[in-house]
Amino acid sequence: MPLQVIPVRWLEQVCRIIATGDLRLIQRTKDFSKEFQKGFPNDSEGEVEDAFLDFLESENPVGCPVTMDYPTGDTWEFFFLFKGRKTYGKIMLREGGRKVLLFSAHPPEKKRLRCEL
Numbered sequence: 001m002p003l004q005v006i007p008v009r010w011l012e013q014v015c016r017i018i019a020t021g022d023l024r025l026i027q028r029t030k031d032f033s034k035e036f037q038k039g040f041p042n043d044s045e046g047e048v049e050d051a052f053l054d055f056l057e058s059e060n061p062v063g064c065p066v067t068m069d070y071p072t073g074d075t076w077e078f079f080f081l082f083k084g085r086k087t088y089g090k091i092m093l094r095e096g097g098r099k100v101l102l103f104s105a106h107p108p109e110k111k112r113l114r115c116e117l
Helices: 009-018 030-039 043-055
Strands: 025-030 062-066 074-084 085-095 099-106
Touching: 009 025, 009 043, 009 099, 025 030, 030 043, 030 085, 030 099, 043 074, 043 085, 043 099, 074 099
Parallel strands: 025 099
Antiparallel strands: 062 074, 074 085, 085 099
C-alpha cells in the first residue's frame, strides 16, 4: 500500500491541540522522550512541536495509518524534517479528538513506513 494523504479532520484537530502548547492536552510516552533525547541530545522536546506543525500544515502531508490495540485512538506515522534532518514521527489523536499522544520523533530506524512495505 502506498503512502496516504493524512485526513484533513485529523490534521486540523492535532494541529489545534499542538498549537495550544498545553501539556495537559499534549501527552508524550516515555519512549518518546528517551528516543528523542538519544537522537537529538542538544534539543528540547518542545522544539519538535513546531516541526510537527510545519509538516502537518504543509500541502497534502502523507503518512501511514497505524492500528494499535492500546491505547485507543486514531494514529498516523510519517517522516518530517526536524532541524533539517529526516525524522520519524507518530502521533495519536485520542479521547474524541481532545488530546494527542506523541509516540515518536527520532531519526528513522527504517527507510520506509509500514504501509510502504
